[in-house]
Amino acid sequence: MEGLILKNKSNLYQIESKTDHKLYEAMARGKLKQGDISPVVGDVAEFTVTDAESKSAVIEQILPRKMYSKRPKMANLTQLIFVVSSKDPKPDLLLLDKQLAFAEFLSVKAAIILNKTDLDKKQQFRMIKEVYQKIGYPVIETEAKTRKNIDQVRQLLNHEITAFSGNSGVGKSTLMNAIFNQEVAEEGEISSKNKRGKNTTTETCLYSIGIESYLADTPRFFYF
């Protein structure tokens, strides 16, 4: 059978069957590792069901990757959405530029979310939006906490495998929960000491959002 890897914890993978969308807990065959290709989230794999009742399976082979990112480890993304917050943490435009360059290098689509508009007292977002729209990137201003402009984000996700990328605390998991209209991802607090996030999300995970559309919550930003 063929399936998409949604989650990974050490040698255990959650894989979604392409045909009936059932979920299986799978291990990777030893020989896969010898070839130095550990399966990662986003991989399409051939697998064999070892126990239908407990939904256990074994991954036999990884199909050729259309895209691969080393940090964080993910395969076959078609789009990266870079999330920037106006405050706590403040916008890091150099990091944003590096990430946009990385998206171009990977040949995936790129878009920008400016989150925490409610905290944008200095109205920095207006300038940031103008600059990045001018060079051709879609830019959406959001307030994830109150779900403002979330519909615009949803439209970008159709028929794409998307990952959010951005500093800890910018609101990636809060955006995920707003998009899915329920708590799928764990949201963290901002440390009162350094006003940064505390790396609440520790594992990469793909969530299905409609036909052939998936969204990943990732712990870090995408980088060379």
Ligand SMILES: Nc1nc2c(ncn2[C@@H]2O[C@H](COP(=O)(O)OP(=O)(O)OP(=O)(O)O)[C@@H](O)[C@H]2O)c(=O)[nH]1
């Ligand atoms: N004021 C305000 N706070 C927000 C908004 N969106 C998210 N937050 C808060 O910002 C904090 C961090 O949000 P998370 O969603 O955990 O951030 P993250 O990007 O997933 O962080 P990591 O998982 O650590 O990478 C939480 O306390 C959220 O409630 C917003 O639009 N406005």
Ligand SMILES: [Mg+2]
């Ligand atoms: Mg998170």
